[in-house]
Amino acid sequence: MAIERTLSIIKPDATRRNLTGRIVAMLEEGGLRVVAQKRIHMTPAQAGAFYAVHKERPFYQELVEQMSAEPVVVQVLEGEDAIARNREIMGATNPADAAEGTIRKSFALSIGENSVHGSDGPDTAKTEIGFFFSQCEIVG
Numbered sequence: 574m575a576i577e578r579t580l581s582i583i584k585p586d587a588t589r590r591n592l593t594g595r596i597v598a599m600l601e602e603g604g605l606r607v608v609a610q611k612r613i614h615m616t617p618a619q620a621g622a623f624y625a626v627h628k629e630r631p632f633y634q635e636l637v638e639q640m641s642a643e644p645v646v647v648q649v650l651e652g653e654d655a656i657a658r659n660r661e662i663m664g665a666t667n668p669a670d671a672a673e674g675t676i677r678k679s680f681a682l683s684i685g686e687n688s689v690h691g692s693d694g695p696d697t698a699k700t701e702i703g704f705f706f707s708q709c710e711i712v713g
């Protein structure tokens with residue numbers, strides 16, 4: 574196992590319900606360290622660019638609207654196997670399929686409003702971290 578970094582987003586459905594602290598606690602208790610974090614309000618153009626990989630999907634427009642409607646908290650998480658570990662802690666994309674004890678099982682409202690995002694692989698993590706953070710903002 575290697576020490577990795579991954580990009581995490583606490584989404585508007587969670588920030589709206591004041592769940593930021595509880596989600597950070599679940600990430601930390603799961604063995605991940607928050608090495609960068611900021612609360613931002615994305616423009617539709619930013620959210621559209623971040624999720625460009627999904628632009629042909631039927632849910633893209635709604636996703637962009639939801640992600641730019643209210644603030645999000647973007648984070649860099651660090652730890653052993655951080656990319657896979659974060660995905661375990663988050664649970665499945667669809668909360669109906671998420672395991673007990675995961676963030677999405679605990680908090681997600683729907684497949685769209687699923688409380689958190691996490692990078693799905695090393696290349697994506699690098700790109701997604703660079704989308705929101707400069708090197709000097711990440712303090713390991």
Ligand code: CMP
Pocket residue numbers: 627632636666684685686687689690691
């Ligand atoms: P996320 O991990 O941020 O990656 C893409 C997002 O699109 C996903 O979480 C969901 O919030 C959203 N989404 C909405 N509908 C779907 C769907 N049918 N399948 C996958 N993702 C969806």
